[in-house]
Amino acid sequence: MGRLLPGGGQPALALLALTAMAAPWWLGWVSVAPNRLLSARLVPLPGALPVTVAWAAFHLSCLALLALAWRGRVERWAEVVAVLAVLALAATVGLGAAAALPAGSPLARASPAAGAWVALLVLALATATASAARGGTPALPLAAALLGLGAMAVAGVFDSLSLAREAAGRAGELRAALLGHAALAGGSLALALLVAAPLSALALRRPALEAAFLGLASGLQVIPSLALFGLLIAPLAALAAAVPALRSLGLGGIGPAPAVIGISAYLLLPLARGLVAGLRVAPAEVLEAARGQGLSEAGILRSVRLPLGAPVMLAALRLAAVQAVGLAVLAALVGGGGLGSLLFQGIGQLASDLILLGVFPVLALSLLADAGLALLARLIPAA
């Protein structure tokens, strides 16, 4: 394969572009079920003009991606084209579903067919591959694709899909779960920072403390999260029973407390590693010069070590934030709420729409956290 390509071509990316384009042809674009209980059937794409335009845009973007990959021109353009392909695919499916639903049967439900899902997944992989080939982060283009999809959703492109109907029917629940999830992730990140930051600053001076702290944090990583949450329930319940004042603060065996404490325990390792490494970035001669100017150790920490180490620390924060969003899914199992509550409800009812309603916002939250912190790191001038 490598021989066939001109030098520097991206065979994997070309293959992904071809797969994305072929999958809907093979496995279908849209499927329609007469109602919620009957099984769905593939339907041909309707020939309405907006559908055809979106359909053509999808194929053109895939072909453009193929051409760029073939020529090895994997600059920003490949990512832009891949994101355009995602949006065009979504528009094809959304508009196609609207046109394919039989008029006057409010119970009929349309959803993307397997081919559309495969194409979406492959295009996400292609976008990330294009970013990786350039040496960049896939979070930014993927977050851009998400924002585009969000704008299309607000414009009503997806209103005929059963997933959108499910979301509209559960709008209140979805909002509460989203806010709860953000609070769980943010709260655990804050708690972990509160523990890791002072300990990292102390570890700078005491290697023994650093070894003990990092050892404990990496030992914790081995414990499965479900088990850690479960282990925390009984002691927290006993604590809340012994000190009723804590219960009024929301601390108890069942609820967000075991999840937040458990998640923050897992965040200690990435945070501590990044913070300690960040504090060590400042070269010895710079530190020497600062000491020569009569700066105190605290002053050096504030005006030399922190600014110089900021990029490393932000990278650690980014990793920890993404992990926090993912780990918070399990909080629902111990009564902590969040998007996991939709996901596990969907598992219990074997309802794909409900599962997707839980998974998509998790994906969006983690990509937005990733992209947001990546942008923030860019704003800070590299020292």
Added chain:
Amino acid sequence: MRRRLAWLGAEAMAFLAALWAAPRAGSLWGWLFPEVSRPAYTQDSWFALLASHLALSVGAAGIAVLIGLPAGLAATRPGGRRLMPVVDAAFSLAQAVPPVAAIALSLPLLGFGAAPTLLALVLYAVLPVLRATVAGLESVPGDALDAARGLGLSPWQRLRRVELPLAWPVLLSGWRVALTVSVATTAVGAVAGARCLGTPIIIGLSNANPAYVLQGALFTAWLALLLDRGMGLLSRPER
């Protein structure tokens, strides 16, 4: 080394003894949780749960090694380097989707039981294996490779006698991560109907029985720590 192995063996025996004792220790659990009417988990044999947990997680980690090792080897050969961006991309996408979401998404396709869990397990275990294979092989110093070439070793001999032995510690660390991820993901798989040490946790959570939760959590965590230490012994035989 031998002493650490003996310690690990003794701890494994203690683990098995605790599994045997758990359903017989109703009075202990009853003393810890006086409000629970049936505090000892007796629905399944703990040994059966352990066996299926091990079969799923170690099996998935094994499959992951079988996929990830050759893929990593291919990606580090001259023709395969252009495949690396896809590997990195898959890795960063997997970061954004927690394993439990992968289990949930494959559930409507594969149905309740061990299948969705096994799929998610293999997906999430392949990535660390692949990453470690690539990182390990790329960490082999160029001098060593040049020397091997100078000795007239064929590519296959270079791989077997020079590259793999030098990359071995990094390779094993990747397998260790894969096993940790597998053990944890298997426990979550209990939600989707996979029988494992996580099952008592899930049953306990849905029936408000904290005694079941504690027993399942204790044994799941203990198993994870035991397996991790076992892998740790493998990767540092000289100490």
